[in-house]
Amino acid sequence: MADKAAALGTPAGERLATWLRTGGLPQPLTRVTTVTRRPRKNGYDWEHDQLPAKRVMVELRPPDGHADPYGLLTADPAPISTEQSNWMNLWPSILPGHRAVVAAYALPTVAATADMDQRDGATILPLLADSTGPGGAALDLALAYGLGARHGTDRVATLDALLALAAAGQLDATATGHHLGHLVAAQLVKLSRALEPLRDAALAGAPLTVWQLTAAALPALLAAPQPPRGLPDLLSLAAETATTTGIRIDVPGLADVARRGGSSRLVTEARRLHRALNPA
Numbered sequence: 001m002a003d004k005a006a007a008l009g010t011p012a013g014e015r016l017a018t019w020l021r022t023g024g025l026p027q028p029l030t031r032v033t034t035v036t037r038r039p040r041k042n043g044y045d046w047e048h049d050q051l052p053a054k055r056v057m058v059e060l061r062p063p064d065g066h067a068d069p070y071g072l073l074t075a076d077p078a079p080i081s082t083e084q085s086n087w088m089n090l091w092p093s094i095l096p097g098h099r100a101v102v103a104a105y106a107l108p109t110v111a112a113t114a115d116m117d118q119r120d121g122a123t124i125l126p127l128l129a130d131s132t133g134p135g136g137a138a139l140d141l142a143l144a145y146g147l148g149a150r151h152g153t154d155r156v157a158t159l160d161a162l163l164a165l166a167a168a169g170q171l172d173a174t175a176t177g178h179h180l181g182h183l184v185a186a187q188l189v190k191l192s193r194a195l196e197p198l199r200d201a202a203l204a205g206a207p208l209t210v211w212q213l214t215a216a217a218l219p220a221l222l223a224a225p226q227p228p229r230g231l232p233d234l235l236s237l238a239a240e241t242a243t244t245t246g247i248r249i250d251v252p253g254l255a256d257v258a259r260r261g262g263s264s265r266l267v268t269e270a271r272r273l274h275r276a277l278n279p280a
Helices: 002-007 011-021 046-050 088-094 099-115 119-130 136-149 152-166 173-185 192-202 209-223 231-245 253-260 265-277
Strands: 029-036 054-061
Touching: 002 011, 029 136, 054 136, 054 173, 088 099, 088 119, 088 173, 099 119, 119 136, 119 152, 119 209, 119 253, 136 173, 136 192, 152 192, 173 192, 173 209, 192 209, 192 231, 209 231, 209 253, 231 265, 253 265
Parallel strands: none
Antiparallel strands: 029 054
C-alpha cells in the first residue's frame, strides 16, 4: 500500500507512503470513566430532566511517543446531551481498522438508546463487528448499553453484532457481561430489556457466549441492594445455558442467594443455577 501511494508521484502520496511505512495510525490507549450530567440551570430546565444522572464512557489517548497531530486518538468523553450525531455510521468506513476509536466516539449515541430511550443509535454496532482491530472497553460498553436499548431495532442490531463478533472469535463476552451487570446495578440500564436479545443469542447457537456473559453480569446484580427487575429470568437463562454447555464458571454471590430461606422466584432460580454448577 505504501508503494502504491508513493507511485502516485505527488507530495500527498509521498506523505501517505511515509506515514504508512512508519506504522500508520496506532491503536489508542483507553480508560473507562464516568461522566455526570451538567448542573441544573436557574429556572425551568427541561433538558436537564431528560439527561441520565451519569453515563459510563471511554477516554482515548495516543500511545506513548505518538504525536497524534490530528487529534483522532485524543478524546475526552463527550458531555451528556440530548443531541446525537447523524454521521456516526460513516465512521467505520473512515477508520475500518480501529474499532476502539470508532466505538469510543459512538458510545454516547449508543448509550442514549438505553439511558435516554433514543432510537437507531445502536445501528452502528453491526458495522463495528464488520470492522477490524481490537474493540476494547469501548466496544464492550457499547454492546452492554445496546443490549438495554429501549427500541427493538437497536436491540436487534446489538444482537447481530454480538453474534457476528462471537462467530469471529472477537467478542469478549466476559467483559461485556461485567459492564452490563454494573450498568444495571447502578440503574443506568434496564435488565428486563436485555433478556430478549440474550435469549435470542442462545437460541441462535451461541449458548456458551450467553453463559459467559450472564455469569460475568450476575455478581454485581446479586450484590445489588435491590434485585433488579428481570434478575430471576437472567438466572433461569444462565442455568439453561450452563446446562447446555456443560461449562462451569464460578459466580460469586450465587451460593449466598441460593442458601436464603423462602421460595421466592429469585431464590428458586438461584438454587437451580447453583445445582447446575454443583451437581451431586
